[in-house]
Amino acid sequence: MKISQKEEFNKALLTWYHQEKRDLPWRRTSDPYYIWVSEVMLQQTRVDTVIPYYEKFIASFPTMESLAEAEEEHVLKHWEGLGYYSRVRNLQAGVKEVVGNYESKIPRTRAEILNLRGIGPYTAGAVLSIAYGVPEHAVDGNVMRVFSRLFMIEEDIALPKTKKVFEQRVMDVIDETDPSSFNQAIMELGATICTPNPRCLLCPVRDFCTAFEEGKQEELPVKTKKLKKxxxxxxxxxxxxxxxxxxxxxxxxxxxxxxxxxxxxxxxxxxxxxxxxxxxxxxxxxxxxxxxxxxxxxxxxxxxxxxxxxxxxxxxxxxxxxxxxxxxxxxxxxxxxxxxxxxxxxxxxx
DNA sequence: AAGACGGGGTG
DNA sequence: CACCCAGTCTT
The missing domain is CATH 3.90.79.10 (Nucleoside Triphosphate Pyrophosphohydrolase)
Incomplete structure (x- = not known):
């Protein structure tokens, strides 16, 4: 895709997203804390798995104060079965920081929010864009897959430094009028259509996709395999x-x-x-x-x-x-x- | 840059 | 069973 097609691309993408997006609990709120919880739960975890955990967690810890004050053991119990348990320990630590140091207001800049425990480059961008509408990149595995195809980016996504290439490209293309929908739409596309085995015939933006144009969608993204025993x-x-x-x-x-x-x-x-x-x-x-x-x-x-x-x-x-x-x-x-x-x-x- | 961290779905 | 997946932290 050419950058010059940005406007048409975003129109096609967002129209599709608003029509087809799944009705998920965290899409019914704009509370930054709830967005934060959902994003942490969704790390390395499937949507269907997360939904019941999210509902129960929000019901038990409806405010950042309530989470900050809760016993870690009690909090952990709500994560039981989700895996990656350091996520919830870090989440609680981060929430305590916000309650203690930021008057319970989650920071609105990448630099500040990145200082919070458990918030890395992806979650920072996700919370900023989805909760606050800030045009920030939120690059995860899905986004790299989608963009590698759209722009024929052939760099190895297994290399940490490659992520910068994608972050820059997102910033070039992101829809400034609705960064929240843009980021979620790219991820929705990666989750439902631009999957490892892509279903290009259903894709709302295949006309913009360089890989599809050249028939190379199956070859991307390039990812060196870890040499596991x-x-x-x-x-x-x-x-x-x-x-x-x-x-x-x-x-x-x-x-x-x-x-x-x-x-x-x-x-x-x-x-x-x-x-x-x-x-x-x-x-x-x-x-x-x-x-x-x-x-x-x-x-x-x-x-x-x-x-x-x-x-x-x-x-x-x-x-x-x-x-x-x-x-x-x-x-x-x-x-x-x-x-x-x-x-x-x-x-x-x- | 590589390894650890959980669990579930899929071919 | 190998591999993949809405990452972050530690070494």
């Missing part, structure tokens, strides 16, 4: 031909063990018979499989539990593209993974 169970099939040759396949050039040769293998699905799984994954049809080896192999970020099966290929089985037979001599000449050579060693020794 992964554990997989792999079934490898040592399939031999009557002549004594082994059936191997080459791994993809890219990624782990690129271009290495290995036994046909599948990620083990416990609910499925191994031979059936092999057939559906590779097309190979085997007569039978007999377990002959089992070991663990650890790569940098993934642990394989390898189970080897000695199997006989059915006469009628197809040999898929990328598979070929190797004699023992030929095998010496091609690269193979550690799990592969371990299995081979096992076979030779037995």
């Amino acid at each position: 992964k554990v997989m169970t792999i079934h490898s099939f040592a399939i031999s031909e009557p002549g004594g040759k082994w059936l191997l396949r080459k791994r993809p050039a890219q990624g782990l063990l690129g271009d290495f040769w290995e036994f046909p293998q599948i990620e083990c699905n416990p609910s499925m018979d191994s031979a059936d799984a092999l057939k559906s994954a590779t097309g190979l049809v085997i007569e039978q499989g007999e377990a002959f080896a089992q070991f663990k192999h650890i790569f940098s970020h993934v642990t394989w539990h390898v189970e080897g099966y000695h199997a006989v290929l059915k006469d009628s089985s197809p040999i898929p593209e990328g598979y070929r037979f190797f004699s023992d001599e030929e095998l010496e000449l091609v690269p193979q993974s550690k799990p592969m050579s371990k299995l081979l060693m096992h076979l030779k020794n037995n």
